[in-house]
Amino acid sequence: MKNRTTSFSLLHMADLHIGKTLKGKDLAEDQRFVLNQVVAQAGRLAPDAVLICGDVFDRLIPSESSLVLFGRFLADLRTALPSEAPIVVLPGNHDSSSRLAYAAELLKPVNIHIVDRIDTEPVAVLEKEGARLAIWALPFISHGAFEIFRQRSGRAALQGGDSEETPRKRLCQQAYFDTIMEMIQPLRSRYSCNVLAAHCYVAGAQISETETSYIGGAEAVSAETFAGFDYVALGHLHRMQEIAPGIHYSGAPHAMDFSEGEQQKGMLHVELTMEIHADKCNEPSNSLKKVFATDIATTVVPQSAGIDSQSGTADHPPYRVTQITLHPLHRLKRLRGSLEELLRRGDGLDQPDEDYIEAYLTDERQIHHAFDDLIKVYPNMLGLRWDVLERKFATMKGEESDTACATSGSAGDAEREMTSRDRCIQHFRAFTSYIKDTEPDEDLMETFLSLLDEEVQA
Numbered sequence: 193m194k195n196r197t198t199s200f201s202l203l204h205m206a207d208l209h210i211g212k213t214l215k216g217k218d219l220a221e222d223q224r225f226v227l228n229q230v231v232a233q234a235g236r237l238a239p240d241a242v243l244i245c246g247d248v249f250d251r252l253i254p255s256e257s258s259l260v261l262f263g264r265f266l267a268d269l270r271t272a273l274p275s276e277a278p279i280v281v282l283p284g285n286h287d288s289s290s291r292l293a294y295a296a297e298l299l300k301p302v303n304i305h306i307v308d309r310i311d312t313e314p315v316a317v318l319e320k321e322g323a324r325l326a327i328w329a330l331p332f333i334s335h336g337a338f339e340i341f342r343q344r345s346g347r348a349a350l351q352g353g354d355s356e357e358t359p360r361k362r363l364c365q366q367a368y369f370d371t372i373m374e375m376i377q378p379l380r381s382r383y384s385c386n387v388l389a390a391h392c393y394v395a396g397a398q399i400s401e402t403e404t405s406y407i408g409g410a411e412a413v414s415a416e417t418f419a420g421f422d423y424v425a426l427g428h429l430h431r432m433q434e435i436a437p438g439i440h441y442s443g444a445p446h447a448m449d450f451s452e453g454e455q456q457k458g459m460l461h462v463e464l465t466m467e468i469h470a471d472k473c474n475e476p477s478n479s480l481k482k483v484f485a486t487d488i489a490t491t492v493v494p495q496s497a498g499i500d501s502q503s504g505t506a507d508h509p510p511y512r513v514t515q516i517t518l519h520p521l522h523r524l525k526r527l528r529g530s531l532e533e534l535l536r537r538g539d540g541l542d543q544p545d546e547d548y549i550e551a552y553l554t555d556e557r558q559i560h561h562a563f564d565d566l567i568k569v570y571p572n573m574l575g576l577r578w579d580v581l582e583r584k585f586a587t588m589k590g591e592e593s594d595t596a597c598a599t600s601g602s603a604g605d606a607e608r609e610m611t612s613r614d615r616c617i618q619h620f621r622a623f624t625s626y627i628k629d630t631e632p633d634e635d636l637m638e639t640f641l642s643l644l645d646e647e648v649q650a
C-alpha cells in the first residue's frame with residue numbers, strides 16, 4: 193500500500209524572563225512588545241503546539257505587573273491558536289514551579305499545561321492521521337524537585353559508581369537526567385514521534401559573557417542524554433543555537449543584557465515530517481516507529497526560502513527548523529569612544545537614538561559630568577563604563593592570578609586562604625581609594641571585613 197506523510201509543527205520558545213530589569217530599567221514595555229509579536233506569529237503559523245521552555249519569570253516571586261503581563265500573554269496566545277493546540281509551559285531555574293503552576297488545574301481544560309513536577313508520562317499527545325506525537329516536558333531539575341520525584345517513584349537514592357565519587361558528583365544534572373531518561377526510554381516506543389522540552393545546560397553549548405558566571409561543570413548534561421528523541425526543545429541559554437541535529441536552544445525572545453545585544457533573537461518553528469503506512473496507521477507500535485527511523489531517511493523536506501533549514505538524518509525523521517525573528521522595541525547597544533566622539537555622533541543623528549545604550553568611554557581620566565552630558569543625546573542610556581577603570585581592574589585580576597600561580601604548589605591551603613583574604617582587603621582598599629579619592633575609614637573597613645568573613649565561612 194502507498195505510504196503517506198504527515199507532519200507536526202511546534203513553536204519553541206524559552207527564557208521570557210518577564211519582570212527583568214536592565215541596570216534598574218524595567219523592561220516590561222519591551223517585553224510586552226515582543227510577546228505581542230509571539231502571539232501574532234502563533235496566529236499566522238498555527239502550530240500544533242507551543243512549548244515555553246522555562247524561565248517564564250525573572251524571579252521566584254514575580255511582581256504584580258509581571259503576573260499580569262504573563263496572564264495577558266497566555267490568554268492572547270490561547271485565543272490566537274487553534275483550541276486543540278496545547279500550550280506547554282515549564283519552569284526554569286528562575287521560576288518557582290508551584291507559583292507558576294498555581295492555576296494549572298484550571299488551565300488544563302483549555303489545553304494549557306503548566307508542568308510543576310518531574311513526570312515520566314508525556315504532558316500532551318498529538319494525533320494526526322494515526323501518527324502520535326508525544327510531548328515530554330521536564331522542569332528545571334533542582335535537587336529538591338529530583339528528591340520529590342525519586343521518593344514518589346520509589347527509586348533508591350543516587351549512588352556514585354565507585355568510592356572515589358563525591359556526593360557532589362552524584363548530585364549533578366547528568367545523574368538526574370540519566371535516572372529520568374532510563375524511566376522514559378522504554379515508554380517512547382508507544383509513540384510515532386517524541387519531543388522533549390527541558391531547561392538545562394547541554395555541554396558544548398555556546399554561552400555568553402553573563403552566563404559564564406553561573407554555569408559550571410556540575411550543571412552540564414551531555415547531548416547523548418537525549419538520544420532517541422526526535423526533537424529536543426531547550427531553554428536556559430539565551431543564545432539561539434543548535435547543539436546537535438534535533439537538539440536546539442530557541443534562545444530568549446529579546447536581549448536581556450548588553451552582552452546579548454548583537455545576537456539575533458526570536459523563537460523556532462519546528463516541523464517534523466513522518467511517513468505513515470496506510471495499513472498501519474492504527475497501530476501505535478514499534479513497527480510504526482521503525483518506519484520513521486530508517487525507511488524515510490532519504491525523504492527530502494522542501495527547504496523554505498532563506499532561513500535556517502535542515503532535513504532529517506538517519507536517526508531523525510525529516511525535520512525543518514525555521515528561525516522566527518522577533519524585533520525589539522529598543523535595541524541594546526554598546527558604544528565606544530571618547531566623550532567628545534560619542535556626543536558628536538549622537539548630535540549628528542536626525543532623531544535622538546532611543547536604543548538602550550551602554551557607553552564605554554576611552555578618555556584617559558574620569559569626567560564627572562559625562563553621564564549628564566550623554567543622557568541628553570542618548571535619552572535611554574543605561575550604563576557608563578570607563579576603559580581606564582576596566583584596565584585597572586583587569587591588571588589587578590592578572591596580578592591576582594599570577595600570585596595564585598606562584599603560591600600554589602609551594603604554600604599550604606591555610607596560607608593560600610590567608611593570601612586570598614589579604615588580597616581581597618587590598619583590592620577593596622584600592623577600589624575605595626580610587627572611587628572616593630580617600631582611604632576607607634575604620635567603620636567601612638569593619639563592615640567590609642565582617643561581610644568578607646561571613647562570605648568565606650558560607
Ligand SMILES: [Mn+2]
Pocket residue numbers: 246247284285286391427428429
Ligand atoms: Mn535558566
